[in-house]
Amino acid sequence: MTAVPPPVLAIRDLRLAFRGAGGESEVLHGISLHVNAGEKVALVGESGSGKSVTARLAMGLLQGGRGVRVSGSILFTGIEIAGGGPEIARLRGTRVTMIFQDPTSALNPTFTIRDQFRRVLRSHNADLGAREADAIAEAGLADTQIDNPRRVLDSYAFQLSGGMNQRVMIAMALVSRPALLIADEPGTALDVTVQAATLKLMHDLTEKTGTAVLLISHNLGVVREFSDRVYVIYRGSMVEHGTTGQLFRDPRHPYTRALLSAVPRIIGGGLPRIPERSPEFASPLVVHPGCGEPGERRAA
Amino acid sequence: MSAILEVERLGRTFVAGAHTVRALDDITLSIERGECHAIVGESGSGKTTLGNIILGIHAPSDGRLNFNGIPLPDRRPRALRRAIQLVQQNPLSALNPRRSVGASVRLPIDVHELRPRAERNARVVELLREVDLDPRFARRPPRGLSGGERQRIAIARALAAEPELIVLDEPTSALDVLVQARVLDLLGRLRREHGLTYIFITHDLAVVRAIADRVSVFQRGRLVETGTVAEIFAAPRSAYTRELIGAIPVVTEEEARLRDQIRPPATTASAA
Numbered sequence: 143m144t145a146v147p148p149p150v151l152a153i154r155d156l157r158l159a160f161r162g163a164g165g166e167s168e169v170l171h172g173i174s175l176h177v178n179a180g181e182k183v184a185l186v187g188e189s190g191s192g193k194s195v196t197a198r199l200a201m202g203l204l205q206g207g208r209g210v211r212v213s214g215s216i217l218f219t220g221i222e223i224a225g226g227g228p229e230i231a232r233l234r235g236t237r238v239t240m241i242f243q244d245p246t247s248a249l250n251p252t253f254t255i256r257d258q259f260r261r262v263l264r265s266h267n268a269d270l271g272a273r274e275a276d277a278i279a280e281a282g283l284a285d286t287q288i289d290n291p292r293r294v295l296d297s298y299a300f301q302l303s304g305g306m307n308q309r310v311m312i313a314m315a316l317v318s319r320p321a322l323l324i325a326d327e328p329g330t331a332l333d334v335t336v337q338a339a340t341l342k343l344m345h346d347l348t349e350k351t352g353t354a355v356l357l358i359s360h361n362l363g364v365v366r367e368f369s370d371r372v373y374v375i376y377r378g379s380m381v382e383h384g385t386t387g388q389l390f391r392d393p394r395h396p397y398t399r400a401l402l403s404a405v406p407r408i409i410g411g412g413l414p415r416i417p418e419r420s421p422e423f424a425s426p427l428v429v430h431p432g433c434g435e436p437g438e439r440r441a442a
Numbered sequence: 443m444s445a446i447l448e449v450e451r452l453g454r455t456f457v458a459g460a461h462t463v464r465a466l467d468d469i470t471l472s473i474e475r476g477e478c479h480a481i482v483g484e485s486g487s488g489k490t491t492l493g494n495i496i497l498g499i500h501a502p503s504d505g506r507l508n509f510n511g512i513p514l515p516d517r518r519p520r521a522l523r524r525a526i527q528l529v530q531q532n533p534l535s536a537l538n539p540r541r542s543v544g545a546s547v548r549l550p551i552d553v554h555e556l557r558p559r560a561e562r563n564a565r566v567v568e569l570l571r572e573v574d575l576d577p578r579f580a581r582r583p584p585r586g587l588s589g590g591e592r593q594r595i596a597i598a599r600a601l602a603a604e605p606e607l608i609v610l611d612e613p614t615s616a617l618d619v620l621v622q623a624r625v626l627d628l629l630g631r632l633r634r635e636h637g638l639t640y641i642f643i644t645h646d647l648a649v650v651r652a653i654a655d656r657v658s659v660f661q662r663g664r665l666v667e668t669g670t671v672a673e674i675f676a677a678p679r680s681a682y683t684r685e686l687i688g689a690i691p692v693v694t695e696e697e698a699r700l701r702d703q704i705r706p707p708a709t710t711a712s713a714a
Binding site: 335336361367412 | 590618624646651672687700
């Protein structure tokens with residue numbers, strides 16, 4: 143038997159609660175997920191499902207905040223980051239990177255794209271000269287099919303189109319060849335044709351760099367085309383986990399089935415009447431054969 | 443069928459300093475009474491400008507509009523403002539935060555003096571029931587309501603004016619897919635029950651397939667294609683329509699096959 147390399151990201155029994163004036167409210171109720179090296183995994187859910195806070199915890203961005211209580215384990219490349227700390231702060235932006243829904247507001251409006259690239263590259267390697275940094279940035283932008291990388295480097299985000307900024311974000315997120323890219327609803331703020339192009343580009347470039355992706359989305363259509371494996375999350379609990387093929391061919395959980403049937407079909411047929419809420423949606427997690435968490439035994 | 447709205451050679455130019463932008467150019471189309479007519483396009487297509495001209499928010503630079511066969515003036519008399527209503531994408535910004543839901547829904551009834559004063563509160567209750575909301579919502583402020591609830595209230599408020607035509611500007615784009623399905627279902631039911639006509643502005647052709655009768659595709663201020671929804675999906679004539687259909691993320695093999703037949707070769711990468 144060959145040794146299986148550990149996952150890039152392994153979340154286990156993760157709970158998250160916020161303490162406020164009205165007491166404590168738990169928003170993640172013990173979720174587990176993992177992403178293997180080079181793999182594309184999707185986390186699908188509607189607003190309020192906990193998908194975006196999961197992404198922020200995996201980036202170490204929520205830990206230590208006022209009134210935030212985290213329990214369970216988040217292993218990033220074998221390092222425990224559930225409690226936050228200096229390690230994840232050092233890895234963030236180089237070993238684990240993130241791209242967002244609206245690229246134009248995610249980029250800093252007061253620095254040129256060139257300055258922002260230099261900062262990213264120097265946080266990775268402090269000795270890097272300006273000329274070397276620019277050459278790497280230029281090559282990275284060229285990889286995203288930007289025709290005139292020099293002009294883009296001299297621009298500010300507000301001078302570029304949404305689609306162009308999305309390419310810049312992708313290039314910046316991959317320039318350090320991270321182990322994991324977290325993409326939170328990438329391109330949903332953009333036009334449909336630009337969004338489709340963005341996802342294709344992100345897919346192809348992460349294949350090239352061998353970067354694993356955790357795609358956060360509410361859109362099952364996007365997930366079907368992008369990812370190898372899918373987790374469906376509903377109100378802070380995982381409800382279904384399978385390969386993309388398994389989940390779309392044979393959705394088992396009532397919530398997954400409702401989500402799928404609610405997507406308007408381009409072959410027509412209108413929309414079925416489905417409830418927005420149902421006690422059935424709270425039924426236990428369904429794991430498809432061969433898809434358990436590492437170390438957990440499931441029948442193949 | 444008879445046309446409720448005819449758009450004839452409509453154009454709109456915006457001037458900002460030295461720049462002029464032709465937001466709409468030479469648009470001719472007809473909206474039939476009782477249909478759901480989708481206006482589809484991406485940002486900069488002019489679809490929202492067209493909606494604003496129909497609502498009387500902007501005046502056209504050239505061309506004209508006929509409503510029930512009569513030219514629509516730029517300054518709309520009250521009766522015409524009542525007959526054409528709007529439901530917007532973001533219902534939170536569309537509802538006055540300081541006013542209760544009931545007061546928001548009642549406002550058009552008061553403004554247009556649609557019912558005897560003594561019956562108006564009962565009418566608000568009836569409207570909330572029509573959009574599947576508990577009448578107790580009337581006393582609540584819009585804050586704290588879900589996106590789906592706020593959109594139902596915006597629909598109830600549009601219905602309160604007893605319109606003939608409703609312009610729906612991306613009414614479900616900000617909603618989760620399960621909530622979207624319910625709101626689309628509600629809109630379909632209300633159209634049948636009240637004999638309403640919809641102009642449904644959207645970027646989402648899959649939604650168009652689910653609820654519209656006819657569709658007009660806009661690109662950079664021009665109408666590139668118009669036809670029944672079935673025709674457009676069976677045989678789109680323009681390359682841009684093919685590109686839009688080709689970009690729809692789908693959830694079944696059957697749809698993927700249809701889409702890949704329609705998708706023009708190697709255009710999505712150059713689209714941005």
